[in-house]
Amino acid sequence: MPSLKDLKNRIQSVKNTRKITKAMQMVAAAKLRRAQEAAEQSRPYTERFNAVMAGLAGSVGGSDNAPKLLSGTGSDQTHLLVVMTAERGLCGGFNANISKKAKAKAAELEAAGKTVKILTVGKKGRDAMKRDLGSRFVGHVDLTEVKRVSYPDAQGIAKDILGRFDAGEFDVATIFYAKFVNVVSQTPTAQQIIPFEVPAEAVADVDGSTVYDYEPSEEAVLADLLPRAIATAIFSALLENGASEQGARMSAMDNATRNAGDMIEKLTIQYNRSRQAVITNELIEIISGAEAL
Amino acid sequence: MQFDLVSPERSLASHAATSVSIPGADGDLTVMAGHAPTITTLRPGLLKVEADGKSAEYVVTGGFAEINAEGVTVLAERAVARADMTQEHLDEMYQEAENMYKTAKDNWQNEPGPVDDAAKLLGDMVAMGSEIGLSTKQPSL
Numbered sequence: 001m002p003s004l005k006d007l008k009n010r011i012q013s014v015k016n017t018r019k020i021t022k023a024m025q026m027v028a029a030a031k032l033r034r035a036q037e038a039a040e041q042s043r044p045y046t047e048r049f050n051a052v053m054a055g056l057a058g059s060v061g062g063s064d065n066a067p068k069l070l071s072g073t074g075s076d077q078t079h080l081l082v083v084m085t086a087e088r089g090l091c092g093g094f095n096a097n098i099s100k101k102a103k104a105k106a107a108e109l110e111a112a113g114k115t116v117k118i119l120t121v122g123k124k125g126r127d128a129m130k131r132d133l134g135s136r137f138v139g140h141v142d143l144t145e146v147k148r149v150s151y152p153d154a155q156g157i158a159k160d161i162l163g164r165f166d167a168g169e170f171d172v173a174t175i176f177y178a179k180f181v182n183v184v185s186q187t188p189t190a191q192q193i194i195p196f197e198v199p200a201e202a203v204a205d206v207d208g209s210t211v212y213d214y215e216p217s218e219e220a221v222l223a224d225l226l227p228r229a230i231a232t233a234i235f236s237a238l239l240e241n242g243a244s245e246q247g248a249r250m251s252a253m254d255n256a257t258r259n260a261g262d263m264i265e266k267l268t269i270q271y272n273r274s275r276q277a278v279i280t281n282e283l284i285e286i287i288s289g290a291e292a293l
Numbered sequence: 294m295q296f297d298l299v300s301p302e303r304s305l306a307s308h309a310a311t312s313v314s315i316p317g318a319d320g321d322l323t324v325m326a327g328h329a330p331t332i333t334t335l336r337p338g339l340l341k342v343e344a345d346g347k348s349a350e351y352v353v354t355g356g357f358a359e360i361n362a363e364g365v366t367v368l369a370e371r372a373v374a375r376a377d378m379t380q381e382h383l384d385e386m387y388q389e390a391e392n393m394y395k396t397a398k399d400n401w402q403n404e405p406g407p408v409d410d411a412a413k414l415l416g417d418m419v420a421m422g423s424e425i426g427l428s429t430k431q432p433s434l
Contacts, residue, residue, distance in 0.1 A: 041303040048368055151301040210361055215333035216319050224334045235301055
């Protein structure tokens, strides 16, 4: 039976924890709004870009001399898994869900006799992937210093991946990130970026009625745009991830705050009961002492 | 004619325009209402927009422009209003192009294609610098 003083300390410490989780929740809410705004503002670019890519890929993609980034190397032996997670924890299952999805994919590929290589973005994913699949680890992109993800960050990652592709290090690249659905739900998603796949909704929107002139030529435009398309895909994945992280943290911290509240309630009841017991005991002692006289 | 200028991070301009001059990869082109549908890649340069007798200028690098019946959409990886363009910005862009040229030279020793492309980019960067009245280092090609 803990003493009254122990209980009091315990209650105070849970109260302090609750203050912290409450503050973290509010910070996450503010950051979430900003992250969502950033994602919103990048949407026009991504949409237009994908629309043009869909048109181009449709007309050039089928030909024999289509760029490798679009048609692939002709093999799918080596897979690069790009695992994008957060730099910080305390956001519920966010990081774990992404790495779990990536690990499942890695296991599936290896069971099929493929080679797996892993590149991570974000410290949490690196730790998780290194623990189980350390031997497949090929690199890590550090974004610890980055406060707000900007396009050049995505370009840097794309450049790294493209460099490895040009060097023949892998045949297929897939990015793993969490798509933001709403505050309580973020879906871990795998998206193939090399060979580049135009998002299905962009393909569906292709309007065949306008015939474009391409300058310098269709092939040249496509070759110029493909690396940018990959950077754009990575950029929107980073933004989605940013919003998802804050959403996950917000709901995790909301839960924590609520749990702390419940705990305080229980502890307070326990405290009051023990206090009452102590008083009763003292009374019994006094009365029996008086009777004995 | 509708004019849109978007960068990956945000939309910079969206309004009606009478004419738009685009620094295309193969040369400048000016678009007015009724232009043939075209998609062209951009070289680093100045984008000039005329609207209601006023003109606005933007420095753009990387990306493409889509011209169709509704208007012009320019998707630039980097777009800065000319008034906001500083020597630092230019130096940064120049440095990037120069690095690209160097890596191209190292990586493609026997193939002139990518090296020439990078050299052209570097040249375009210098031309753009002099056009907006800022100076760049002379590249050593």
